[in-house]
Amino acid sequence: MKRFAFAALLTLAAAPSLALANDDPAGRAELASSAGRHDEAARELERALGSEGWSTPVLVDLGNAHYRAGRAGPAILAWERARVLSPRDDAASVDLERARIERDLAAPAATPLERAAAVLSVREWLAIGGVSLLAFVLATFATGFARRARAALIGTSIASGLGVVLAVAALWIGTLSVSPAVVVTDGAVVARISPFDEAEPVATLEPGEVVDLDGADRDSAGWERVRTRDGQRAWVPAGSVEPIRALGPAAGAHPAWDAAPGA
Amino acid sequence: MTTKTMKHFSLSALAALVGLATTSVPSTVLARTDVDARLSTDELRVGEAAHLVVTVTGDEAQQPRVPSVPGVVIEPLGRSESVVITNGRLSSSVDHVFAVVPQRAGDFTIPPIAIGDARTAPLRAHASPGGARASSPARAQPNAPQGVAPRGGGRRAFARIHVDADQAIVGEAVPVRIKAYFRPDTSAQIGAPKLEDDAFLVDGLSAPVQREETVRGEPYGTMTWTGTITPLLEGEHDLPLEIPVELQWRELEPAPASSDVLARFFGGDPFGSDPLGGGSLFDALGSMMGPSWGPPRSASVTLEHADRITVVPPPSEGRPEGFTGAVGTFSLAAEVDTREVAVGEPVTLTVHVRGEGNFDRVELSMVEDGATARAYAPQSELHPDHEGSRSATKTFRQSVVPTAAGELELAPITLSYFDPDRREYVTLATDAQHISVRPGSHGALVAGDLSEVAPSDGLARSSSRDEVPVATLLPMVPSPLTILGFPALVMLLALTAPPIARRTWRAWSARHAERTTARQVREHLARAERAARQGDARATYLACRAALQHRLSRALGMADVAITLADVEARLDPVPAPLRAAFERADAADYAELPDGDTDLVLFTERVRALLRDLETR
Numbered sequence: 001m002k003r004f005a006f007a008a009l010l011t012l013a014a015a016p017s018l019a020l021a022n023d024d025p026a027g028r029a030e031l032a033s034s035a036g037r038h039d040e041a042a043r044e045l046e047r048a049l050g051s052e053g054w055s056t057p058v059l060v061d062l063g064n065a066h067y068r069a070g071r072a073g074p075a076i077l078a079w080e081r082a083r084v085l086s087p088r089d090d091a092a093s094v095d096l097e098r099a100r101i102e103r104d105l106a107a108p109a110a111t112p113l114e115r116a117a118a119v120l121s122v123r124e125w126l127a128i129g130g131v132s133l134l135a136f137v138l139a140t141f142a143t144g145f146a147r148r149a150r151a152a153l154i155g156t157s158i159a160s161g162l163g164v165v166l167a168v169a170a171l172w173i174g175t176l177s178v179s180p181a182v183v184v185t186d187g188a189v190v191a192r193i194s195p196f197d198e199a200e201p202v203a204t205l206e207p208g209e210v211v212d213l214d215g216a217d218r219d220s221a222g223w224e225r226v227r228t229r230d231g232q233r234a235w236v237p238a239g240s241v242e243p244i245r246a247l248g249p250a251a252g253a254h255p256a257w258d259a260a261p262g263a
Numbered sequence: 264m265t266t267k268t269m270k271h272f273s274l275s276a277l278a279a280l281v282g283l284a285t286t287s288v289p290s291t292v293l294a295r296t297d298v299d300a301r302l303s304t305d306e307l308r309v310g311e312a313a314h315l316v317v318t319v320t321g322d323e324a325q326q327p328r329v330p331s332v333p334g335v336v337i338e339p340l341g342r343s344e345s346v347v348i349t350n351g352r353l354s355s356s357v358d359h360v361f362a363v364v365p366q367r368a369g370d371f372t373i374p375p376i377a378i379g380d381a382r383t384a385p386l387r388a389h390a391s392p393g394g395a396r397a398s399s400p401a402r403a404q405p406n407a408p409q410g411v412a413p414r415g416g417g418r419r420a421f422a423r424i425h426v427d428a429d430q431a432i433v434g435e436a437v438p439v440r441i442k443a444y445f446r447p448d449t450s451a452q453i454g455a456p457k458l459e460d461d462a463f464l465v466d467g468l469s470a471p472v473q474r475e476e477t478v479r480g481e482p483y484g485t486m487t488w489t490g491t492i493t494p495l496l497e498g499e500h501d502l503p504l505e506i507p508v509e510l511q512w513r514e515l516e517p518a519p520a521s522s523d524v525l526a527r528f529f530g531g532d533p534f535g536s537d538p539l540g541g542g543s544l545f546d547a548l549g550s551m552m553g554p555s556w557g558p559p560r561s562a563s564v565t566l567e568h569a570d571r572i573t574v575v576p577p578p579s580e581g582r583p584e585g586f587t588g589a590v591g592t593f594s595l596a597a598e599v600d601t602r603e604v605a606v607g608e609p610v611t612l613t614v615h616v617r618g619e620g621n622f623d624r625v626e627l628s629m630v631e632d633g634a635t636a637r638a639y640a641p642q643s644e645l646h647p648d649h650e651g652s653r654s655a656t657k658t659f660r661q662s663v664v665p666t667a668a669g670e671l672e673l674a675p676i677t678l679s680y681f682d683p684d685r686r687e688y689v690t691l692a693t694d695a696q697h698i699s700v701r702p703g704s705h706g707a708l709v710a711g712d713l714s715e716v717a718p719s720d721g722l723a724r725s726s727s728r729d730e731v732p733v734a735t736l737l738p739m740v741p742s743p744l745t746i747l748g749f750p751a752l753v754m755l756l757a758l759t760a761p762p763i764a765r766r767t768w769r770a771w772s773a774r775h776a777e778r779t780t781a782r783q784v785r786e787h788l789a790r791a792e793r794a795a796r797q798g799d800a801r802a803t804y805l806a807c808r809a810a811l812q813h814r815l816s817r818a819l820g821m822a823d824v825a826i827t828l829a830d831v832e833a834r835l836d837p838v839p840a841p842l843r844a845a846f847e848r849a850d851a852a853d854y855a856e857l858p859d860g861d862t863d864l865v866l867f868t869e870r871v872r873a874l875l876r877d878l879e880t881r
Contacts, residue, residue: 053732057725064722082725084736091723097609098722101639101662123738133750137757144761145768164750171746175737245737 025051026058029065038069054246056086063095072103073185073207080183080210080244087118099208106229108181108210117174125174129167135160175245180213182226182241189241191234195223202234211241296321300376300383303480307365307390314447315361315386316482319378327359330374334367335390358475360447360482365390419512420445422566424458424504430573431494434590435683436466436621441488443471443506443566444478454507456488462500462574464493464623493621494574506566514557577681583690585628589680591620597676597693605701606665612696614659614676622657627676629659635667635700665700672697776817781879783813783823788872795864801852803864807871808849811842814878839877841870 029044045062049055063078076099082092100107110118120128139157146153184205192199205211205228214227223235296319303314315337317327329337339361365371365388373386420443427438441456458465468490476485492502577590593616600611616625622645630638641661648654665671673696682689739745791806809823816823819834828846832838844867 049732053734054736055732056730058732060723060725064724067722081736085733086725086730089725091725094723098664101609104642122736123733126739129750133753136754140757141761141764144765161754164754168746168750171739172743175739176743176746246735 026061029061033061033065033068038065041065042069042071042074054081054085056082056089056092059085060089060091060095063092067095067099071207072099072105073183073187075099076105076208076210077183077185077242077244080181081246083118084245085121085123087121103206103208105206105208109229113173117170120170122171122174125167125170129164129171132160132163132167136164181210181244182213182224183244184209184211184236184240185242186237186240189236191226191228191232191236193234195221195225195235199235202232203228203230205236205240210244213243296379296381298327298376298378298381298383300373300386302363302373302386302388303482305386305388307363307388309365309368309390309392312362312364313388314482315363315373317359317361317376317383318356319359320356327376327378329361329376332371332373334365334369335371335373336362336364336366337373338362338364358447358482362448363388368392418444418446419449420451420508420510420564420566422456422504422506422568424502424568424570426492426502426570426572428572430575432590432681432683433494433497433574433576434588434621434624434681436491436493436591436619437572439465439490439492439502441468441490441504441506443486443508444476444483445485445510446512447475447482447484448512450511452509453486457505457507458492458502460500460503462494462496462498463502464495464621466491466493466621466623493623494572497574497576499571499573501569501571503569504567507563508566509561509563511559511561513559577688578686581688583679583688585677585690586679586681586688587626588624589620589622589626589678590624590683591618591622591680592682592684593618593620593625593678593680593689593691595676595678595691595693597696599673599696599698602697603699603701604665606668609662609664610671610673610698612661612663612673614693615656616659616678617654617656619654620680622655625657625678625680627659627678629661629676630663630673635665635669636671636673637664637666639663665698668700668702670697671700780813780817784810784875787813788868788875791868791871792865795868798864800848800862800864803868804845804849804852807845807868810871810875811845811878814875818878818881839874841867841874845871 025044025048029041029048032038032044033041042062042065045058045065048058049062052058059078059082063075063082065075066072066078067075076096079092079096079099082089083096086092096107099105117125136157139153139160143150143153143157184207187207189205190201191203191205193202194200205226209229211226211228214225214233222238224238224241225233225235226241227233298320299318301316301318303316307313315329317329319327331337339359363373368390370387370389373388375382375385377383422441422443425440425442427440431437439458441458443453443456445451453471456468468488471486471488474485474487476483494500577586577588595614595616597612597614600613604610612630614627614629616622616627627641629641630636632638639662641659643657643659645655645657648656663671663673675692675695677690677692679688679690681687787806787810791803791810794800794802794806812823812826815821815826815831819826819830821830828838828843828850831842831846835842848862
């Protein structure tokens, strides 16, 4: 009797968390992942992104689920996106490093300035720039009217102005000076010299490889022009690559991934 | 042809290429023109061809003209060029090859051949009667060495293989040289040499080198490949060589065939045979027409040859445990790309094996997974010193990721090989590599152990679980306008706005002060007028002085109540009479009794009003 009562008590105690896990896509994904159902976990995490928005832990878990399911391309895409949100999150960096070593993939090349700009996320640079801009405006106005402490106000104005310039430079380097990077998500992709199926192959892009979109007229009827790691320009099917920096909300579950294990 | 590289060996093509190269060289560096001629043999048979080679050095553009020789047909076959640079000086020469076919027995002389001022010596030769008829080129036979026999003896093409050692050890890299020979009047398409034998591994055959050589007095174009072979099985082995080639050439057809043509045309020889045994008239006509070039001939042949080598195993005595079959002479060096990392950051261990030998058997036991580090599969690259070289560097790279903070030691890497020169085994070892591992820099990695955030499969999880999701990964439109334009506009406004605002504020303040002053002046003046009408002298003077003080306060920069007659006298010269009177009488009203009825108060007030208007306009 005592045992029954204890079991009932345990069930009652666990009920809220189980109910929460069943209602919450991330919770369901965790349950599926712990049971080894990584495809299901990936779908749940995609739904979580679609319903709640982009989130670093969800993206890292999504990358882990894809990687455990054997899909290096979507996994690297998710981890790269996690690093866009949180550049200093070690989990995404460690997982990316490991996946690239295991898959013999090179990390995207970056100049020292680009690496410096990537220390903070776009949001953090925007916050620094916004606060600095506000401080600059206030300090400059105050300097125009104040009769005391003008030196301090001028110093504040200069410092905040430098903060604005720094943030603008970082945002410029991090978003405008580099070409939009895309990740190969759809298996090994044959890059061709022209945007049609019969064109001569130029290179084979491995799943998870990061390449840059190339030029202004880089899309043509379902094809994207990219620049490979060795500098060659080539066309790949548009659906085979996805941009790391997604402007819009998460799209939800990706049906193609269900049908493309090993991508 | 589909999988093997076919080299088109054509003297004419070679001549065109070399000619193109030489035309780009300034003519001033070329040597003076010289000409030389040689005959492949001075003993010929009637109807058989010998080769006349005319070598022009210096001005190779000139074509030598060979004078005609009675009873001898001389036809050009082709030309080949060569360029030699010695001590920075360039010299070029062109060999013009002619076929020389005597038509009758006896001695003949080829006169001197002239190129500009240079000329050759006359060439003398003897033709014997009874030359053999031309025969079709024979197909290669499987006996080595093989070739295709041209008309007139010799071989049109053949091959040789030479192994540098009679005896080798299993796994030892042995240099090998392959050479194919082709007659100058023969074009050839050459496939890659085949050395297919299970007992050998062929590695690093170089690109062929073209040269010209003379073999038993006959000129030949040669192609030479060099490389190494590695014996895999012990015993006596033949090393068979096969080179597939397609040959093309033309041959001189002998004259007597022409009488058959005439006979076929006339339906028989109407003159019949000479009863004296001198032959028919058609035979005589045919012999006068001389030999002519036949149609192009071609043949697909396989040039074959073999060399023998004895292979012995490395001695079993003293064989090290880690011996993988490497035979040669090697050195070993190891390095890491960093000596200090954080947990989770990879360290790249690089080991270089340099030397000569069978690098395909050089394998290293690299770092293995341990409690404090995760080791990934190593990758290796082979970099020969140059193409076809036996000496090379094999580089092994391995990524090692520390999983715990502290001192990480990567064990020494060893290499065991057999040195064929010293006839003994050698074991080399690198130094151990020491790496300082600091704890992770963020989140759960601060705990110093990657396993705390990594599940059993090693994938890490994010520690920022309470992060608020966001709608977009790029919370701004990445355009120059938003990134540069907006902050620049705001900063420009911030810089330009204060002076404008300050000026506006000052103007507004001045107007406000003026309005206040005017209002106060009006009030005091109205009070003065009321007092004047009532005959209250004291109030009249005090009100007039107050009105004047308000009017003067902004001009004098003083508070209105603080202005005295002395201040006015100090600033205004002369002091207007109503002003002085107003201050004096008001002061008198303050400190003494005023005399009654000495002044018309209304008139005084009017004068003060006029004075105030005057001060306002000033």
